[in-house]
Amino acid sequence: xxxxxxxxxxxxxxxxxxxxxxxxxxxxxxxxxxxxxxxxxxxxxxxxxxxxxxxxxxxxxxxxxxxxxxxxxxxxxxxxxxxxxxxxxxxxxxxxxxxxxxxxxxxxxxxxxxxxxxxxxxxxxxxxxxxxxxxxxxxxxxxxxxxxxxxxxxxxxxxxxxxxxxxxxxxxxxxxxxxxxxxxxxxxxxxxxxxxxxxxxxxxxxxxxxxxxxxxxxxxxxxxxxxxxxxxxxxxxxxxxxxxxxxxxxxxxxxxxxxxxxxxxxxxxxxxxxxxxxxxxxxxxxxxxxxxxxxxxxxxxxxxxxxxxxxxxxxxxxxxxxxxxxxxxxxxxxxxxxxxxxxxxxxxxxxxxxxxxxxxxxxxxxxxxxxxxxxxxxxxxxxxxxxxxxxxxxxxxxxxxxxxxxxxxxxxxxxxxxxxxxxxxxxxxxxxxxxxxxxxxxxxxxxxxxxxxxxxxxxxxxxxxxxxxxxxxxxxxxxxxxxxxxxxxxxxxxxxxxxxxxxxxxxxxxxxxxxxxxxxxxxxxxxxxxxxxxxxxxxxxxxxxxxxxxxxxxxxxxxxxxxxxxxxxxxxxxxxxxxxxxxxxxxxxxxxxxxxxxxxxxxxxxxxxxxxxxxxxxxxxxxxxxxxxxxxxxxxxxxxxxxxxxxxxxxxxxxxxxxxxxxxxxxxxxxxxxxxxxxxxxxxxxxxxxxxxxxxxxxxxxxxxxxxxxxxxxxxxxxxxxxxxxxxxxxxxxxxxxxxxxxxxxxxxxxxxxxxxxxxxxx
Ligand code: MCN
Ligand code: MOS
Numbered sequence: 001x002x003x004x005x006x007x008x009x010x011x012x013x014x015x016x017x018x019x020x021x022x023x024x025x026x027x028x029x030x031x032x033x034x035x036x037x038x039x040x041x042x043x044x045x046x047x048x049x050x051x052x053x054x055x056x057x058x059x060x061x062x063x064x065x066x067x068x069x070x071x072x073x074x075x076x077x078x079x080x081x082x083x084x085x086x087x088x089x090x091x092x093x094x095x096x097x098x099x100x101x102x103x104x105x106x107x108x109x110x111x112x113x114x115x116x117x118x119x120x121x122x123x124x125x126x127x128x129x130x131x132x133x134x135x136x137x138x139x140x141x142x143x144x145x146x147x148x149x150x151x152x153x154x155x156x157x158x159x160x161x162x163x164x165x166x167x168x169x170x171x172x173x174x175x176x177x178x179x180x181x182x183x184x185x186x187x188x189x190x191x192x193x194x195x196x197x198x199x200x201x202x203x204x205x206x207x208x209x210x211x212x213x214x215x216x217x218x219x220x221x222x223x224x225x226x227x228x229x230x231x232x233x234x235x236x237x238x239x240x241x242x243x244x245x246x247x248x249x250x251x252x253x254x255x256x257x258x259x260x261x262x263x264x265x266x267x268x269x270x271x272x273x274x275x276x277x278x279x280x281x282x283x284x285x286x287x288x289x290x291x292x293x294x295x296x297x298x299x300x301x302x303x304x305x306x307x308x309x310x311x312x313x314x315x316x317x318x319x320x321x322x323x324x325x326x327x328x329x330x331x332x333x334x335x336x337x338x339x340x341x342x343x344x345x346x347x348x349x350x351x352x353x354x355x356x357x358x359x360x361x362x363x364x365x366x367x368x369x370x371x372x373x374x375x376x377x378x379x380x381x382x383x384x385x386x387x388x389x390x391x392x393x394x395x396x397x398x399x400x401x402x403x404x405x406x407x408x409x410x411x412x413x414x415x416x417x418x419x420x421x422x423x424x425x426x427x428x429x430x431x432x433x434x435x436x437x438x439x440x441x442x443x444x445x446x447x448x449x450x451x452x453x454x455x456x457x458x459x460x461x462x463x464x465x466x467x468x469x470x471x472x473x474x475x476x477x478x479x480x481x482x483x484x485x486x487x488x489x490x491x492x493x494x495x496x497x498x499x500x501x502x503x504x505x506x507x508x509x510x511x512x513x514x515x516x517x518x519x520x521x522x523x524x525x526x527x528x529x530x531x532x533x534x535x536x537x538x539x540x541x542x543x544x545x546x547x548x549x550x551x552x553x554x555x556x557x558x559x560x561x562x563x564x565x566x567x568x569x570x571x572x573x574x575x576x577x578x579x580x581x582x583x584x585x586x587x588x589x590x591x592x593x594x595x596x597x598x599x600x601x602x603x604x605x606x607x608x609x610x611x612x613x614x615x616x617x618x619x620x621x622x623x624x625x626x627x628x629x630x631x632x633x634x635x636x637x638x639x640x641x642x643x644x645x646x647x648x649x650x651x652x653x654x655x656x657x658x659x660x661x662x663x664x665x666x667x668x669x670x671x672x673x674x675x676x677x678x679x680x681x682x683x684x685x686x687x688x689x690x691x692x693x694x695x696x697x698x699x700x701x702x703x704x705x706x707x708x709x710x711x712x713x714x715x716x717x718x719x720x721x722x723x724x725x726x727x728x729x730x731x732x733x734x735x736x737x738x739x740x741x742x743x744x745x746x747x748x749x750x751x752x753x754x755x756x757x758x759x760x761x762x763x
Pocket of ligand 2: 510
């Protein structure tokens with residue numbers, strides 16, 4: 001467990017909610033002082049290396065381990081022959097586990113790159129060398145390589161994702177102006193700086209796992225279910241994480257293998273997933289296809305949206321990358337129809353990647369809106385403002401807050417949009433074509449209960465304790481700010497402890513739901529701690545306040561005083577000494593009062609059962625943004641550079657604008673990668689991801705990124721969270737790719753409808 005010592009930057013108000021405090025753990029990370037999961041010294045640790053399938057579908061007939069087993073240092077080889085004794089785990093939603101066995105090294109191969117064997121040896125080098133000597137014979141069967149494969153078919157309709165109102169087909173047919181187009185996105189990957197891996201250690205029936213985790217409690221539950229252990233016997237430790245972006249929210253097959261090996265050997269096992277193995281040990285964003293038809297009147301009033309989407313999933317689990325996630329909430333439209341199908345292919349099951357659903361969805365609708373603007377001969381900004389949704393047409397509910405209009409108008413003003421000339425290819429600088437485009441984005445406000453603990457120590461320091469995590473988004477820092485403000489204690493007197501499933505329960509750091517949830521819990525706990533401390537100071541023998549006759553006290557700048565300022569004034573340390581206390585410990589949660597049983601709490605912290613979606617109350621609640629992109633395209637070579645971006649956001653109140661701005665910029669940078677570079681390429685012969693490394697799977701570098709101007713237009717939204725903030729982490733990427741695609745069209749007159757926009761598609 002790591003205690004964070006905050007350092008203060010700038011003026012005193014930086015430590016309050018809304019201040020621009022720097023990330024506490026950033027310094028530790030860049031200087032190497034932060035301990036990542038695989039860096040924990042564990043005596044007697046041995047090393048596991050995975051062997052993955054080289055076919056897309058079939059059966060493992062035999063695994064020859066004779067040469068591997070004979071290698072020096074090799075302790076154990078696991079293959080589909082070994083029954084590891086695991087049971088199936090329940091899913092995120094909290095559905096009870098199926099009563100069946102779980103095989104993390106299965107005999108049936110369902111995708112290329114599936115783990116089918118593991119070697120455990122005294123050193124990693126010995127294990128890696130032995131792993132190369134394993135030979136596997138397969139009985140290969142027919143497979144579906146990807147969405148392009150003629151064998152892929154039409155997939156299955158996801159009935160729960162069908163959305164409709166009015167009569168979209170009829171209204172489309174009756175519209176003056178229509179456009180119809182198909183948009184495509186490829187497989188995309190998280191590529192977090194810290195690859196996956198873990199150290200697993202058993203002590204009797206107690207299991208400790210050091211593994212980067214976006215959700216320590218949920219992962220602990222799933223490991224407990226796999227190994228038939230009581231939840232309290234499993235501990236996940238994850239104080240520092242080198243990014244997750246959606247990939248680190250649940251335990252994966254390799255984790256089960258490492259834990260099972262540690263149990264068999266009676267020694268701690270370290271398993272580092274190699275970078276190439278990271279491309280198939282968990283799924284990235286699914287490839288998508290979507291057909292969108294828009295109908296409008298001559299003066300640009302939207303009449304109908306008809307939307308048909310597809311995304312790939314695996315052959316063993318249904319995961320929908322919901323192409324219809326943003327389409328129904330962005331515009332005012334009386335006739336709407338959207339459907340989504342998932343197409344099973346032989347891949348690892350895709351997963352959530354920053355802005356899941358909303359991201360490809362906004363690429364579709366925001367590209368289509370610009371195509372409509374050109375069909376109408378109308379400025380794309382004007383078209384968007386003209387069709388501004390005054391409420392949520394899908395749920396029929398009013399928005400809690402929606403400052404998308406301000407995002408569009410203030411973003412446009414900062415960008416200088418009025419200087420745009422509408423015709424494609426009409427703006428240039430010598431041989432360079434210049435284009436401007438807009439893309440709007442949105443992400444729902446997702447709320448979840450959480451728990452927190454505050455400890456006031458005898459030395460006057462305050463600990464904020466939570467099992468939530470910080471993968472770089474700033475949880476440590478905003479929790480110190482939240483506690484500082486509510487308690488009246490300077491931020492440099494506060495230590496935040498996170499990243500351990502033994503600590504108080506928390507929402508997942510996913511779906512942009514953590515900050516709103518956990519600041520709410522910490523705020524509530526800090527207010528209770530303050531009340532408790534003042535109550536004790538007024539009533540306990542030994543306290544100099546007891547006989548002052550005061551009925552309340554003030555706590556400010558870390559000192560407890562009479563409100564009138566004319567009596568005793570004690571620091572926290574002095575007061576704790578006067579009270580004769582070593583610690584004062586307060587724990588609170590944000591579950592409702594009638595849902596406080598142990599079972600309620602277990603479900604709340606280890607499943608998604610108590611998570612609330614954006615329309616589960618009176619209002620429809622979302623974050624919003626508008627991106628304005630400028631691209632420069634070399635007319636001869638077709639190379640595209642993003643030369644300027646202005647993005648305006650409504651994310652409600654910002655707990656820490658400095659971190660919010662870097663969250664937004666981080667999302668925008670990932671969006672630039674999505675628009676111009678990122679594409680998982682599948683070998684049609686064997687279903688293998690070919691570019692499974694950071695040399696060939698391109699993500700943006702600093703030189704690909706211009707200055708990114710970000711603007712906040714939000715106002716506090718107290719329906720969305722206790723402190724008025726909406727989600728920040730995901731919305732930044734949403735809408736970037738269409739803004740760039742639209743700018744490329746404006747520059748070149750060529751509409752590329754499949755990402756990424758590479759030069760060969762432009763020439
Ligand atoms: N914040 C704020 N004011 C708000 C909301 C948020 O100051 N109103 C700031 C805080 O610093 C907070 C951060 O923004 O810590 C993110 O808050 P939130 O939007 O609630 O997102 P979560 O804390 O739930 O984090 C998860 C989110 C997701 S889902 C992905 S994907 C993502 C992201 O955060 N992955 C990230 N940002 C990331 N940032 C880094 N560095 N690494 C990742 O892997
Ligand atoms: Mo974020 S993709 O929901 O972890």
